[in-house]
């Protein structure tokens with residue numbers, strides 16, 4: 001399988017009050033096209049920093065990160081921003097939305113801003129995605145009048161609008177109740193089965209257990225990885241146990 005992301009010996013240090021904090025400490029990894037990967041680890045282990053580095057949202061101090069054959073450190077901010085908009089989708093814990101726009105306008109805004117000529121096509125695609133994700137009836141809804149789960153579905157529609165090659169999710173279910181979280185994970189499963197690569201950052205074993213490969217992070221390092229058996233809708237408990245056992249085994 002072709003690799004979509006390769007990171008080699010990545011180091012990232014933050015400096016605060018003259019103290020150096022090495023948050024990514026020689027991280028090497030790859031993600032293959034079509035994979036569904038999660039990164040698990042305790043708070044502060046560097047998961048979000050890794051996601052920002054791999055997606056070119058933040059620069060690293062040492063090492064190389066490739067998206068396909070492009071090395072991120074050789075790209076300008078403008079090129080990186082275009083790469084993110086055209087090839088990547090992002091889902092965060094809480095979808096950042098503008099309160100004075102309805103749900104549909106919030107979904108299409110970034111894409112229309114970038115590609116005004118294609119407004120009609122973008123609008124049609126957004127409506128169809130909203131239907132598929134079960135929020136078709138909320139097109140004109142004020143964003144203050146939807147649930148957390150519905151807002152997150154809208155965030156996923158926005159992330160999917162440009163048909164990205166990869167979706168990055170940073171605790172995408174972190175603000176949801178367990179039923180909405182499960183529904184969102186079901187949506188990610190379908191998106192992945194449609195061919196989109198997904199990388200999620202989480203500290204929730206239940207979320208990691210829905211992915212196919214888990215990378216475990218501790219103190220800025222990938223300390224273990226685990227491939228999970230095929231998810232068949234019934235073996236979640238078994239997979240959660242596999243993840244929690246692994247956490248115990250590596251002592252995090």
Ligand SMILES: Nc1ncnc2c1ncn2[C@@H]1O[C@H](COP(=O)(O)OP(=O)(O)OP(=O)(O)O)[C@@H](O)[C@H]1O
Nearest residue numbers: 014015016023042043044045046047048049050203
């Ligand atoms: N912009 C920044 N400036 C200074 N320090 C930072 C910055 N971003 C992150 N850090 C530090 O880097 C470390 C790792 O943070 P990061 O957010 O990557 O961890 P995490 O594993 O995602 O944690 P959580 O699960 O709590 O979100 C923490 O010690 C954090 O304080």
